[in-house]
Amino acid sequence: MKYFIGSDHAGINIKDYVKELFEKAGHEVEDLGPFSNDRVDYPDFAAKVCKEVLANDGTKGILICGTGLGMSMSANKFDGIRAALCHNSYSAAMAREHNDANVLCLGERVSGYGTIESIVDAWNTHEFAGGRHANRVQKINNLMGSCRV
Numbered sequence: 001m002k003y004f005i006g007s008d009h010a011g012i013n014i015k016d017y018v019k020e021l022f023e024k025a026g027h028e029v030e031d032l033g034p035f036s037n038d039r040v041d042y043p044d045f046a047a048k049v050c051k052e053v054l055a056n057d058g059t060k061g062i063l064i065c066g067t068g069l070g071m072s073m074s075a076n077k078f079d080g081i082r083a084a085l086c087h088n089s090y091s092a093a094m095a096r097e098h099n100d101a102n103v104l105c106l107g108e109r110v111s112g113y114g115t116i117e118s119i120v121d122a123w124n125t126h127e128f129a130g131g132r133h134a135n136r137v138q139k140i141n142n143l144m145g146s147c148r149v
């Protein structure tokens, strides 16, 4: 699977580490920046990643900021994006299995390297279960208003 990854300045230190973890799991990862430590605004990079995910069927995204909160808030404004902020492996497993999340959000200032490895491993080893969960995910599309950025 192809992933698009982006961060802000508060998430940039673990971006390459997370990219490598996904590549080791057999995925292709395209880095959409930033590429320096200058301060940037997380919505800009959430938008870059989400637009690519929506434009390329079958792809997913990874977004990292200090807490993961700003990235997940921004990403979930896009119709068709189901961004999951995960601080532990159980949340990551359920994000894939129950919510069919297509964007993983991480907080560099919250989660250490070992926790991030376990989150990525859980994300990559769980698939959407479908069934009753598919009905619920469909309801997100049907009931919630969309807001395109």
Ligand code: RB5
Binding pocket: 008, 010, 011, 042, 065, 066, 067, 068, 069, 070, 071
């Ligand atoms: C940047 O200082 C920080 O606010 C940002 O990375 C993120 O944590 C926001 O949700």
